[in-house]
Amino acid sequence: MRKLFLLLFYLSLTALQAQDYFPTDKGVKTTKNEVVAFTNATIHVTPDQVVKKGTLLIKNGKVVSVGKSIRIPSGTQIIDLSGKSIYPSFIDIYSDFGIKKTKRKSGRFGGTQYAAEREGYYWNDHIRPETNPITEFKFDTKKAKGFLDAGFGVVNTHLHDGIIRGNGLLIALNPNSTNSYRVLDDMSGQYLSFVKSNKSKQLYPGSRMGAMALLRQVYYDADWYAKGNMTNKDLALEALNKKKNLVQFFETDNNLDALRADKIGDEFGIQYTIIGSGEEYERIRDIKATNAKFIIPINFQMAYDVSNPLLAKHISLRDMRKWNQDPSNLSVLSKNGVTFALTTHKLKSMKAFHKNLQKAIKYGYDKKAALAALTTIPASIIGNNTIGNLNAGSHANFIITSGDVFDAKTIIHENWVQGEQNIINNMNIRDISGNYMLSVNNTSYDLVVTGKGAKQSGTIKKSGKKVKSKFSYKEGWISITLNEDTGFTRMLGKIINESNVMQGNAFDTQGNKSIWSASKKVMKNSTKKKSPKKSKKEVVTVLPVSYPNIGFGNYTLPKTETILVKNVTVWTSEDDGILENTDVLLKDGKIAKIGKNLSDRRANVIDGTGKHLTAGIVDEHTHIGASAINEWAQNSSAEVTIEDVVDPNDINIYRNLSGGTTSAQILHGSANPIGGRSAIIKLKWGENADNMIYKNTPKFIKFALGENVKQSRSPNGVRFPQTRMGVEQVFVDYFTRAKEYDALKKSGKPYRKDLEMETLSEILNKERFISCHSYVQSEINMLMKVAEKFNFNINTFTHILEGYKVADKMAKHGVGGSTFSDWWAYKYEVNDAIPFNAAIMHNAGVTVAINSDDREMSRRLNQEAAKTVKYGGMSELEAWKMVTINPAKLLHIDDRVGSIKVGKDADVVLWSHHPMSIYAKVEKTIIEGKIFFDRAKDIEKRKAIKEEKSKLINMMLKEKMGGGKTQVPMKRKDRNFHCDTLEELKS
């Protein structure tokens, strides 16, 4: 069958090409000028305009006219399409059609680390806007067939490689033509992503936040270049500037990345068209708020094979839900008014396209919207109004179907592209399905033919018993071979005229010829048809989405309550110390009153008898709630910020709440001396990243010293610095340059905006504060001296395990210390780490905090504070301050949190026991008057997870029993092993 098609293609190819000014070797020159009219069809000119029994007139690959009463010129070929429908062919706006993938250079390391591999282009090899794939484009006939079969007429393709990837090509899927006609646009948009190029091994960027910072710097540099300020030639920046007015497409594969891309766009006045992930429904409000147009894949998950309970229990609720909820994505996007086109990108098989689309429709996606998402919307995104519709003048790209194109029973007969016919399922071949009485050689058989269109299969029975047989139906010919005890019987025949009778010649085992025939039986059970059972519409159950959409997520976000905690022991973390039998009123998100016998009629009253109320714990140093931690690929990464990569979906946020932590600084890692900027968050479980990040807080940055930054444990440690001596010079170098940069900037003269220098200038101008990872006394001392030389102070030394050796110097410098309670001996530089460190520093007048740097420890910092009582004899009051007001001071958020004081944020924790006792459990964790953790509710959540999992398991089993495909259960990888954080060094 396929061979035949190819042959047809070939024939038409030779006949049709006639470019006016091209010489030909094929005889006389002919010019194609045929007119074709398609009549009596239901024509979907656009999703909104449907003509019934209409006519479509085409000529020279374009639509001439369309409508009900079209004058058909003489000499027109008329094709009667009674009962058939015509739709504009679909457009896949995001594809790599015809462009070879770039192979990754083998080996992760080796070769260049910092430097670019190219010359004459941008300093970073992953920025490749100059790429124009037209030179590499090769029409892929095989792939084109897949697209044509599914109803697509145009694809938009580009080279999927790099962070900025160059322009794309808009291609008509016309196998009968040449690229001279197929290429509708050779500058169809510019493409971006967060994925590095395979063409270079340049290490930077090593993380998501690095990629984001890089994009920003590129835009600044392109502007600087455009203004003629660069002395060098940079073909990449030139290309970027040239292509900046094209549509800018940004590929992402999860919601967080989509929002990140949009954020960068907003900063530079660019509205990206975002290639989404299919999980937009999980954060639909944020997605809608981007105002971006989206391109959405529809590759749905298979159900998990949950028949083995031991394996099934490893699947996380998050993954199970995806199977259930993903099909509702298109419906949710549509109902929320997000403009989006559909793409087959990421689909493993084109055959799944219609199946998945039908599934989405079953889940409430509107058919008209679906048609628009495949035709007019992609056309408008790419800015081409001659595709995706059948208005006069548009390309004659259309499909002929047996009916509603989104119906499972419908057959796509033909797909015309640029006025050229491609037959998918020959519509002139009759549908012969039905039950027949077959007679041959005086024997009767029952023949049952099933299937749709040209794809029919038949089974044969004799007296109710199946007979071994082969049946085929090709190009109108019916061929049957019977294999019985008596031998083979071969039959070949056709349907007689328009009747329901097949007839032809039969040959028996001996080669004797006879006549066979089969006549269609009239269905007797017509009574059934008259009383159609109420069409059993399959009820689709979509489980509700929680925020985040994982186990323990919140279906509704907690609201600010007025809360009165009565008769509780209050640990103020202020001079008031501990107040026994006291009431605390929380109102409008603030601590309203502290006293005895308080009352408020509208308050939710909590009996605190025998319990303890403290300020929420503040963790000065954590790495939870982030998609990336280290931009490790350069020795300074001041340009990156953790705020770009806050991940609100991390279960550790919830687990930290269960331990009373309410605020935390997510620090950059410690792979390089100058790290990235921090994010200071409140652990508002369920909120999005933006709402978790503190607004208007002083800015912070991570610095690091010692073994990590000098790559002590890296087998390929080669980059500068490799010693503590070098580390000092990194700082001196950067601050010297920053000083000069800042001076130039302040002089009013033009300057090249450099994100790294901007950040370092902020430090020099005392607008940004350093939290520096540090261990041994020499380096601690060194950094204070460097800072003093440049006339600023270090804000915090974090870890600071030898702080006790220079505590007097620290106090004099005015730097705080945020340390571990008792960690040591895990590497050489912590050989002299002692658990008495906090006490000694405190006694020397240093503001001391106890931090976690560990997602497990951060949920029991109360116990770590208690260790300072054991080691060094801290008073309990001072010990408790080390996890509340002291870290708040170090983070400059002590005006808002860190103690129980009227007017501060209502961030408090109710404990079952003395908060520093090992027996203490958190009862409630409250942030700004909202209860984010409640022990009783947590128990309910556990039950709900169990119930929902059982529900999903039953649904999946039903799917499997019903013949649905399933996948092997898998266990979600632990976040600590995320690829992005792979090269991450523990800080």
Place this chain on the structure above:
Amino acid sequence: MMKKIIYSTLFFFLVGNSFAQQTPAEKQTTAISIEGATAHLGNGKVIENSLIMFNNGKITFVGSAMMKIARQGKIINAKGKHIYPGFIAANASLGLAEIDAIKASRDFDEVGIYNPHIRSLIAYNAESKVIESMRPNGVLMAQITPRGGTISGTSSITQLDAWNWEDAAIKIDDAIHMNWPNSFTRGRWWLGEDPALKPDKNYAKNIMQIKNYFNNAKNYLAGKKEITHLPYQATKGLFNGSQKLFIHVSGQKEITDAVSISKDLGIKNVVIVHGDGAQFVSELLVKHKVPVILDRPHRNPDSEDDAYDYTYTIAKILTDKGILVGLGMEGQMERMNTRNLPFYAGTFSAHGLEKEQALALITLNNAKILGIDSFVGSLEVGKDATLFISEGDALDMRTNIISKAFIQGREISLETHQTKLWKRYSNKYK
């Protein structure tokens, strides 16, 4: 009060303190009577206002101070304080590495897959600075366990105040440790595979190999042994009952396989280490009297959907099912964190166990599981006088403040590399 301790001990200040550890205490020569403390016996019992006496390294009396009985030797008044049997860390690796990141200091993981003949004891560094830091927290004994391979090697049990490994050993070659294969395997991300865990197709094969190994060993031991096979030779104790097999295993399926296969092989004493999922196969474990050494509760639950306190409540769950439960140390930063052993027990108590039950995890239960309960693990007459006095509840970090500790009746130093630095620098800023 702490301040007093600080200053009263300042005179211990030594020159050249960076050199290693405290001198081991000398043999007990005079009897000691500790009077008035709340005695936590380790077997679940508590005696208020107690009297504990010991001589020649052995406990001679455990009872009430109200008893009219002659106090022997030196009398220590411990009114208001608490007395505990020395804590025992199971599945620990103290002395087998000093600084994690430095390869030269690491001696816990030998090459090879089946290493029953590899013995931890001879690499045990009795003078480790990490070891001396155990004692001020009450951790006085530990099972020193090799890591790695399918059979990691043979462990021994030591007390933590010794000149050398021979002095330190309180039970030599107590057990062989095996890492049971996992039925899940992680995708090889470097080959572009999904790094998520998927069922391991080789699991059955891996199990078969283990079976074959032990069967071969058994056959060898029953045979003429014409050619010596050191590893097989080393498994002898497993079959005659003199050594235990500690199977490091997690997962319902894996635990079931591990127990039934080792029983089939005729291995007499089996202990499950880690044992995630043991609660689902408790009947099997109870039936075969297989105890479980749990991991530290201060770790993250294995799966996103697990309750946040899953690792805190597991000891209570298993205990209630009738399983003998102990507490081990394997995992991240295990050596330096071994001093937090009492607080792990405390956490199990906060989340379900009675305080004395929690204490038993690191005293009598661990002693029973390690097979040393005949001479340590509880305050009972005839057992080693390995015990300590704490100012308060030793399972709570605020009150775990230890004033005196004894190992085999010897009063040991509670100074460490760390206390020396503390004093040195506290003095500097005075």
